Each structure stands twice: as C-alpha cells, then as structure tokens.
Amino acid sequence: MARESDKDFVKDITRMEDDFAQWYTDVIKKTDLVDYSPVKGFMVIKPYGYALWENIQAFLDRRFKETGHQNCYFPLLIPESLLNKEKEHVEGFAPEVAWVTHGGSEELAERLCVRPTSETIICSMYAKWLNSYRDLPYLYNQWCSVVRWEKATRPFLRTSEFLWQEGHTLHETMEQAQEETLQMLGIYQEMAEDLLAIPMVAGRKSDREKFAGAEATYTIEALMHDGKALQSGTSHNLAQHFTKAFDITYQGRNNVLEYPYHTSWGASTRLIGGVIMVHGDNRGLVLPPRLAPIQVVIVPIAQKKAGVLEHARGIEAELKALGLRVKLDDDDSNSPGWKFNEYEMKGVPIRIEVGPRDIENGVVIAVRRDTHEKASLEREGLGSVIAALLDTIHGDMLERARKNRDEKTYTIDNYETFKTVMAETPGFVKTMWCGDMACEEKVKAETGVTIRCIPFEQEQLGDTCPFCGKPAKHMVYMAKAY
Amino acid sequence: MARESDKDFVKDITRMEDDFAQWYTDVIKKTDLVDYSPVKGFMVIKPYGYALWENIQAFLDRRFKETGHQNCYFPLLIPESLLNKEKEHVEGFAPEVAWVTHGGSEELAERLCVRPTSETIICSMYAKWLNSYRDLPYLYNQWCSVVRWEKATRPFLRTSEFLWQEGHTLHETMEQAQEETLQMLGIYQEMAEDLLAIPMVAGRKSDREKFAGAEATYTIEALMHDGKALQSGTSHNLAQHFTKAFDITYQGRNNVLEYPYHTSWGASTRLIGGVIMVHGDNRGLVLPPRLAPIQVVIVPIAQKKAGVLEHARGIEAELKALGLRVKLDDDDSNSPGWKFNEYEMKGVPIRIEVGPRDIENGVVIAVRRDTHEKASLEREGLGSVIAALLDTIHGDMLERARKNRDEKTYTIDNYETFKTVMAETPGFVKTMWCGDMACEEKVKAETGVTIRCIPFEQEQLGDTCPFCGKPAKHMVYMAKAY
Numbered sequence: 001m002a003r004e005s006d007k008d009f010v011k012d013i014t015r016m017e018d019d020f021a022q023w024y025t026d027v028i029k030k031t032d033l034v035d036y037s038p039v040k041g042f043m044v045i046k047p048y049g050y051a052l053w054e055n056i057q058a059f060l061d062r063r064f065k066e067t068g069h070q071n072c073y074f075p076l077l078i079p080e081s082l083l084n085k086e087k088e089h090v091e092g093f094a095p096e097v098a099w100v101t102h103g104g105s106e107e108l109a110e111r112l113c114v115r116p117t118s119e120t121i122i123c124s125m126y127a128k129w130l131n132s133y134r135d136l137p138y139l140y141n142q143w144c145s146v147v148r149w150e151k152a153t154r155p156f157l158r159t160s161e162f163l164w165q166e167g168h169t170l171h172e173t174m175e176q177a178q179e180e181t182l183q184m185l186g187i188y189q190e191m192a193e194d195l196l197a198i199p200m201v202a203g204r205k206s207d208r209e210k211f212a213g214a215e216a217t218y219t220i221e222a223l224m225h226d227g228k229a230l231q232s233g234t235s236h237n238l239a240q241h242f243t244k245a246f247d248i249t250y251q252g253r254n255n256v257l258e259y260p261y262h263t264s265w266g267a268s269t270r271l272i273g274g275v276i277m278v279h280g281d282n283r284g285l286v287l288p289p290r291l292a293p294i295q296v297v298i299v300p301i302a303q304k305k306a307g308v309l310e311h312a313r314g315i316e317a318e319l320k321a322l323g324l325r326v327k328l329d330d331d332d333s334n335s336p337g338w339k340f341n342e343y344e345m346k347g348v349p350i351r352i353e354v355g356p357r358d359i360e361n362g363v364v365i366a367v368r369r370d371t372h373e374k375a376s377l378e379r380e381g382l383g384s385v386i387a388a389l390l391d392t393i394h395g396d397m398l399e400r401a402r403k404n405r406d407e408k409t410y411t412i413d414n415y416e417t418f419k420t421v422m423a424e425t426p427g428f429v430k431t432m433w434c435g436d437m438a439c440e441e442k443v444k445a446e447t448g449v450t451i452r453c454i455p456f457e458q459e460q461l462g463d464t465c466p467f468c469g470k471p472a473k474h475m476v477y478m479a480k481a482y
Numbered sequence: 483m484a485r486e487s488d489k490d491f492v493k494d495i496t497r498m499e500d501d502f503a504q505w506y507t508d509v510i511k512k513t514d515l516v517d518y519s520p521v522k523g524f525m526v527i528k529p530y531g532y533a534l535w536e537n538i539q540a541f542l543d544r545r546f547k548e549t550g551h552q553n554c555y556f557p558l559l560i561p562e563s564l565l566n567k568e569k570e571h572v573e574g575f576a577p578e579v580a581w582v583t584h585g586g587s588e589e590l591a592e593r594l595c596v597r598p599t600s601e602t603i604i605c606s607m608y609a610k611w612l613n614s615y616r617d618l619p620y621l622y623n624q625w626c627s628v629v630r631w632e633k634a635t636r637p638f639l640r641t642s643e644f645l646w647q648e649g650h651t652l653h654e655t656m657e658q659a660q661e662e663t664l665q666m667l668g669i670y671q672e673m674a675e676d677l678l679a680i681p682m683v684a685g686r687k688s689d690r691e692k693f694a695g696a697e698a699t700y701t702i703e704a705l706m707h708d709g710k711a712l713q714s715g716t717s718h719n720l721a722q723h724f725t726k727a728f729d730i731t732y733q734g735r736n737n738v739l740e741y742p743y744h745t746s747w748g749a750s751t752r753l754i755g756g757v758i759m760v761h762g763d764n765r766g767l768v769l770p771p772r773l774a775p776i777q778v779v780i781v782p783i784a785q786k787k788a789g790v791l792e793h794a795r796g797i798e799a800e801l802k803a804l805g806l807r808v809k810l811d812d813d814d815s816n817s818p819g820w821k822f823n824e825y826e827m828k829g830v831p832i833r834i835e836v837g838p839r840d841i842e843n844g845v846v847i848a849v850r851r852d853t854h855e856k857a858s859l860e861r862e863g864l865g866s867v868i869a870a871l872l873d874t875i876h877g878d879m880l881e882r883a884r885k886n887r888d889e890k891t892y893t894i895d896n897y898e899t900f901k902t903v904m905a906e907t908p909g910f911v912k913t914m915w916c917g918d919m920a921c922e923e924k925v926k927a928e929t930g931v932t933i934r935c936i937p938f939e940q941e942q943l944g945d946t947c948p949f950c951g952k953p954a955k956h957m958v959y960m961a962k963a964y
Binding site: 035037038039042043044045046047049050051053054070071072073074075076077078079082094095096097098099100101102103104105112114121124125128129134140144145147149160161163333 | 517529582
C-alpha cells in the first residue's frame, strides 16, 4: 500500500505535535463543524457538527426512554430569587450567568437569569406537583441550551452557550437516588464506548470538584491525545439539598410528610470535542462509524466512462438498503484526489473507490480512515462486508484509544516524579490521596493538576499520600483538564 | 351502546359552550399538558404535552431532511446592532424582545437580545460563508426556543417563550426562493392534515399581516371550535431584503457579484393548541391517532381473576410488535371506571377493555374516543384490526374537522351581514376585498376581524369590496384570530 505522507496534508492543518491547540482549531474550522459567531464566546454549530450531536441525542434519548424517563421543557429564564434559594448552588453559578433586565422597553421588577442549569426552576415546579409517594419516582429530562458566561472559550469544550440534556429525578429513598445516579452515569459510559469509541474512567468527584449543591457528583473522564483529561458527563446525587431548600414534600407511606431524594445528570456538545481530540490525527477528523454522519463515501474513478456512475449508484443503493449512511460524490468539478483528501479530513470511516478496471474485475477498493489500510473487496456481497468492517473499525478505534490512554497513565507514589511526569509527558496519574481538600488545592495551585475522580475501581497503591505524607484514604486519577 | 352523558365529566372541565377559554384552560391543566411557571408568561411543557411536540418534530424533521435540509444551531443571543440592520424587522420585533445587559457581574458593552427569531444572526453568518453560486442553495433549519415578550399569554397559543423550528434558505433566483417558500408551506399543510388531522386554508398574508421584513408571507390557517382562526405555520419569501441589509453576496454564474434570494419558515408548539381546540370536546382531549403519545390503552376488568392480566399482556405485546404505542394500565389502586374517565380525558384514541367473560368469548371490547362507539372485536387477528381502526379514526377526525370548518365558513358580500355573523356565529368569512391596507385596518378597528389570508384557491364572489365599495381585487378569508 502506497500512501502520501502526512506532510501533504499539513498545508491546511497544523501538526498536533507542533501545536495541539492550533491543530484542534484548524480541524474544527476546516471540517466545517463549527464557526465563531458575532457574540464573543458563542459558537455556531454547522450541519456537519450538528449531525454528530443528533446521533448522540438519538442514542441517549433512546436509552433514557428505555429506562423510564420522559422529556419535558422548563423555561429558559429563571428569577433571581429562585436561583438564590440553594446557597452553594448560587455561589457556584451566579458569577457566570447572563442577566435579562428588560422585556421590550420595560425594566423588569426582578432580574431573570438565562438558565446555566435548571435545578432551581425545576424544583420550584416539583414543589407544586408532588403530593404522594405514589407519584414517585419523577423521571424527567430536557434537551435545551444553557448559558454560562465564560472568559476563555474554545468551541465544543468551553463556550458561553452549549447544547445539552439535563435529567432531574425525585425518589423516595437515598438508595433509589443513588441507584439512579449511577445508572445514568452508566448510560453515559455505555454511550461513550458504544457510540463514540472512547474509553472512560468512571468514579466520584472530590468534594472540591463536585457540582454546586450536590451531595456527591459522579463523572466519566476521558484522556485526550495531548494528555489532558476531559470531563465527559456527570451525574449528581443531590440528596435533599434542593428538596429542602425548595420545600418539596410528599405524603409518605407512613402518612408523614417527607422530602424526596433528588438527582440530576447531564451530557453536552462538549462530547464532540472529546471525539476530535481522542481519535483525530494530522489529516483531520477520524470519526467512529456509529457516530459518523457519513459512514461510507463512494468516489467514482473516471466517472465519465460508460457505466461507472451507474455501477457506483448500485453500490450506494445496496449500502443504503442496509441502513448505512452513504454518500456518493459524483461532483465532476472535483478530482478523485481532491475528494480523497476532503473525506479523509472529514473523518469518513470508509472510502470506496470504483473505476472501470475495478468494475471489470468485479471488485471495489475500500480504504479505512483510521488505519489508511486499503483492500480490494469483491463487489458480490459487498454490503455485508462493509457493514462488518464498520463494526471492526469501531472496535479497533476503541481499543486503540484504550491503548493510548493506558500508555499515558502513570502510577506514581512521590510528588517529585508527579511534577516531572506532568511537565514532560502529561496524562492520567494514578496515585493515593489523603482525602483533604487543602492538600488537593495545594497540588492544584502548584501544578495546575486536579483530581479527576476517585475511581470505582480502587487499587491499593500505597499507604501514604505522596503530596502531604498523611495516611492515604483513596486512590485517585489526576490530570490537567479541559 | 349505553354511555354516560357528558354531564358526568363536567365536574372537572367547564363545558365549551359555557366558556370556551375556561374549557381550554381546564383541558390543558387537567390532562397534564402544561403548567404555569414562576416566570410570568412562560410555560412548563409537561411530559404528556412534550410527547405531542416530539411527534410533530419527528414528522417535520423527516420531511425537511427528505427535501434536502440540514439542521444546525445558531446562538441564543443576538447583538442589538445586528437586530437593527433590517429596518422593518427591528420595528416589528424590538418592542417584544428580552434584553441581556449583564454577563456575570459585568455590564455588557452592547445589549444582547434573546432571539425572537434568527434571521439577523443567521444572515451575519451567511455573509461570512457564502462565496460562489456553486455553494447555493443553502438549506438549513434549527430547532430551538424563542422569546417574545407578550403581555397577554395563553399556554401553547401565545407565550413569552415557545419551541419551534426555523428554516433559513438562500437561493440563486427569486423563482427558486418562491418555490422553496411554497414547498415548505406545503409540508406544513401535509403535516397538519396527515398527522394532526386538521384541514388548513393555505394562502398569502396581506401586506399588513406579513412578517416584518418579508416580501411575502404564506400561511396555513385553521378554524377552532369557537369560530376563531389559528395561524398554524408561516413561510416567508424574504427576497433580497435581508441579504442586501447584511451584504450577503456571491460570485454569480456570469462572474458578477450577486445578492441571493432568501426564505424563512417556522412552525411551533402553538400547533398543539390547535389540536386541542379543533378536536377536543367536553370530556377533554381527543387526540388524532398518529399524534397520540398513547394510541391504545388496555384496561383489564376484574384484573385479579386468574389469567386476566396475562391475557391483557398478550394483547399489549401483539400491538407493540406492530409498532403501536400501547399502555396497559394494571394499576389496581384505580377502578376500571376511573381509568375510562382518565384516558377519555387524555384523548387516547382507542380503549380496549378485557375481562374474564371477554376472554371466555374470545373477544375484547374496543371503544373509540372520537365517537364513543363501542365494538366487540375478535381476539384472533386483533392487531391488524386495531391498526386499521386507528387509520379510520384519523380519516374520520379529519373529515369531521373539515365539516365543522365548512359549516362555519360563510360567503358574505355586505358589511352589515359580516358584522352580524361575526358577532353571532363567528367563523371564517369568505369575501372580496379591494386590496387597500386602509380598508383592512378600518375593518379590524371596527370589528376585531383580520384578513387571515388571500387563499391560493381564489373564487370570484363579486366585483366590489363590501367594506368600502371600491373594485374588488382578491377573495380573502377573514376571521377573528388567536
């Protein structure tokens, strides 16, 4: 197999080894995923980027419904007095909300914030609705956009507005709330692995890193190509923090008024940033097959020769009939070589080339985006071979991402090595930790590294905290993070 | 067939003959479609209401994609300077927008409005993106919420925030823009008839009623039970009004810089209000089968008797396997009679009752929500009979709505009769009109009646305008409207 070197592609996309941030920016712009808008920190999600979000939505929405959740919609604007009801919550969010002060030409009596998240407005409604234990559980979700006024923004990863879903549930017992919290984290992890081909570390956030107002926050964390972590989905057990603040009560089984237990959980367009930074390469995007808006692109060779386009259309029809997302690019104003580059950059998992000689030989050429492997495939029975190849690519991408992550995951038991590794070959660090917030904050201040999670899969790596020498309490994953 | 009279239901729902507005409010509250939120004029869409919107979305989204459109997402907030660029547009919308003035603790240098519609922000991006005639057409749509500060609001019909989709397209020629405008209106009409079972009058808005900034607005209009019209979807040919204001140009086929032609079109949660007011009755909702979140409810009779629940579950499984949306209500804390009332109120198209005697006889009892007709159906082959019955109900509901509308549609050729009809038996009035805005405004001021549209299907009803006596130019549909 003879292929051009990566060098030929570098004219458009900065090499990630040279400048990872610029590589990221080049990729998202060149592949038409997003654009910057006239409002600082707000992005436009273009059709190719939005199609990724639609596929994530479809997966999650199906799983939410299979687990008994229903969608609904709560107002975009939240009165300031509601936001103020839960103390930790308002402290966490007030500094980053956008305030509406005027409706039409009139000044409002009370300021309204554009929702940064909807616990408060939703709790105000739950307080009104809930009567009896028979009404529980409440299993509701909404798809919407939220606004958080950010100073430094990067498309998908941190923007002043982003699209997400937020689930908000109520339960009779703490155990049920905990079960829900972990179930939804599990669905995020399943989506990340089965759809995005991204392996995740799952665990609990430290108290410093948890959601403002939560009893406990659980997270899935992925490792990017540059060794930084991306928090990719969070699920919060809010216990009775909000239900007491909002006076949500119900008649319990013993005829006593009770406060329900409460969860919330969210995943956002940020996941798309993760897909780019886990799978992408110096030629551009590499999309996992189940997420890709175009799974197979067919490029006819010498398409003006008799029979070529008809043959290509036959392949297109066969693949479409199998439910695959296929594009036949028959635009004759671009050369096949231009198309090869274009769809490689756009991360289309499989390219099929077919020309007069291939037709004669009863074959097509199939090229994998992830490995650049080229194979000659029999035209007869092509559909099922391509469908199977897409699954193979998914599995290989997940394994490759896992291997990359594991190679950048270090077990460390002293602070000096920790600093050296983080400065020179950043990645996940597995280490013991004393459990003190002061220790955690000192490490962050000195190195910029945070505890990503206390993983569910604990390992006994030692007895002392390498940062302060006190007895160790947990094994943690640490990293610099987006 | 012996059934309770409507009277038995009136304890919860005001009779529409007594107070139509109160009937509407009772229905939407009692059936858990929506609730009022703590923010004046903003509604919460509850799961049963949101499921209606999801079905509308699914229908439209499929048709948009089949006609070559792609989804994308543009920012929620629009800088004031952008809103001001198109003169008629800002005059139309500025009085009803919400203004964001602060981000976090800082006052913004420029106010941002929460989008009331997105022509301006989208045009600012199109100006940046469009280069050549080869890029055209642009066929984009977004699903989002918009905010319009309203003084008097009613759930679904007029709220300060609502959910909708807005399509925004660019074309090389005025003819193509016109074709797109009418194609999308046609898709709205198709959705209204095929999904909502609501017949529509389609036509062009008068200049007074058109969208702020449009060359021409096209609309579909439905007639409600109370004789008032509901504008149910609009499609605008914006010609070059915005593309010139935003300096959107491209290299044309003759190498000359050209301004493209532009359309936009939208449909919203308001449609749900139309479904309620066209099909509902004094027992509550009557949902058209293809829209209904639950198409068939199965109510077991004497469900504690051996075999009843198993039998009911067998029916549930058979109907679900056909792709029908089925609910088996086996909650034994409610009586069958309570359930009959509940699902009638909620508008479920078919109720199946099955008890020990029915099982013995190899039958089930099926009751239609729309006609209250009760039939004994063979258990054997039930699935296909129920599927066919749902289609029959759809057709019957559409025809009944058409008959209701036609009975309330009056052909009128003098102003006195017009006033009498509108005061006593309101509905659609078909009449001739001179085409002058002054005449139209005088009628509105004197009677509250507006021109709903100049229908595509013109009839020659006379030679003079009944309002001013001048020569008639068009046949129009007029009505009081929501």
